[in-house]
Amino acid sequence: MKFMSFLEDLQQNFTGEIDSGEVIRGIHATDASHYQIMPLAVACPTNEMDVQAALTCCYQHKVPLTPRGAATSLSGQTQGPGLVLDLTRHMDQCLEIDPENRTARVQPGLIRDQLNLQAATHGLQFAPDPATGSRATVGGMAGNNSSGTRSLLYGITSDHVLGCRLALANGEVLELGPRFLKDWKTDPAHEYFKALRNLVDIHRAEIEKRFPKVMRRVSGYALDAFLDDPNTTPWNLARLICGSEGSLGVITELTLNLVPLPKSTGLVAVHYHDLMDALRNVEPMIQHGPSAIELMDHTVLREAQRNPSTREIADFIEAEPQAMLLVEFFGENEADISRKAEALISTLQKEGLAYAMPYFGSVESQKRVWDVRRLGLGLITNVRGATKGQAIIEDACIPLPHLPDYIAEVLEKCWEEEVNLVLYAHASVGVLHARPELDLHKTEDIAKMRRIAEYAFRRCVHYGGAWAGEHGDGMVRGEFIPKFFGPQIYQAFKEVKKLFDPDQDKMAW
DSSP: OHHHHHHHHHHHSOOSEEEOOHHHHHHTTBOSSSOBOOOSEEEEOSSHHHHHHHHHHHHHHTOOEEEESSOOOSSSOSOOSSEEEEOSSSSOOEEEEETTTTEEEEOTTOBHHHHHHHHHTTTEEOOOBOTTTTTOBHHHHHHHTOOBTTHHHHOOGGGTEEEEEEEOTTSOEEEEOEEOHHHHTTSTTHHHHHHHHHHHHHHHHHHHHHSOSSSOOOSSOOGGGGOSOTTTSOEETHHHHTTSTTSSOEEEEEEEEOEEOOSEEEEEEEEESOHHHHHHHHHHHGGGOOSEEEEEEHHHHHHHHHSTTTTGGGTTOOSOOSEEEEEEEEESSHHHHHHHHHHHHHHHHHHTOEEEOOEEOSHHHHHHHHHHHHTHHHHHHSSSSSOEEOTTSTTOBOOGGGHHHHHHHHHHHHHHTTOOEEEEEEGGGTEEEEEEEEOTTSHHHHHHHHHHHHHHHHHHHHTTOBSOSSSOOHHHHGGGHHHHHHHHHHHHHHHHHHHHOTTGGGOOO
């Protein structure tokens, strides 16, 4: 009866679709992670007022609400036991592009690549580029603080979010954007700014000590983004929302920074007989000014050559490399790109670590190579059988000087457990997606998963890395937050949550 009363109240002020049928609930019970939670119902809002109505109803009935984009989450952030708010069906529009100021105003359900199709007509793009960009929503990217292949050049989503509209648990809507102290004093969100400033002042020393000194850090709430003096540096509370994984409110609109499209690009596919040689080459390669350095290990490359969907476009792979680094350059023209690539190839030939380094200058040839890289996750998760690369430790960001040692130690641990480890992705910034191949139907493999995760976590902390470098905390890494940040910062996180959602501990479902 409680459930029926909740649905009846929700339908009174909600103009979008509401579905409590088993099929739709079942679809929304899963995402790209290995978790599954059946929600009470799924609602598809048509506008901000619908979002407010859903939040208000959930607030009154003490039902938890989970906002959801394309559900590309690998860490388990887009499922919940209460109401799932699917923002992709209706709130998926680009509201405005301002080419002069290089900004876009968008709804949260807009797909990243669709935004960029429109921005490209002005020679612009929304820079963060996860491999799932053809389906990932901009709201989901903000909630997860996504980055992607070229974060070495462009940073992460929070670096490009200029502001947002945020609907809180009680239905209140905040307009968040950069403000100096003098502007915050008259802003409707002043109380939130004041409380956050007080919180940062109290925990300043511990924030400076505990937050990792790497660019790709998306764990917890971004308190380290507010260490500057708001008298001289504007505070943008939208940065706090980025990476909050829907736990502080529902984004209903975003204002984004756009950047110019590159004038010219080139790509070198560097082949190695030894994985560690590839990893040791990453840091020196940064001196050549690449826009990206992506790694694919022997498992990904082998599957690319076997899989019917990639076999034809994987013809650039020479012999049987144990690892490959894709090194991309941006430049003013083809001659500029060619000069950079030749300098890298000359250095590699002198070192003698790599055995092949073909250069791809045309757009079509580069696309074929990047398509193989982009399909890497699918290649290792769609292999036959129940044993697959699992997303349990794949998100650590390790400072580049320590990356080879960290990977060597994790490999050794996996060998001890008789588990193959698959490696791919963002070598340029120390975020290698390391996936142990496990069958989670087996009790013994679940135990191995626990032992490998605990070991990798300890080594990540030892090297000063971030445990969540791209895919966020979610359910898979949430339990590590208190251990990673310590009791003082963890308490500060709880206070941030209480600030935006003061009744969050009174959920009845």
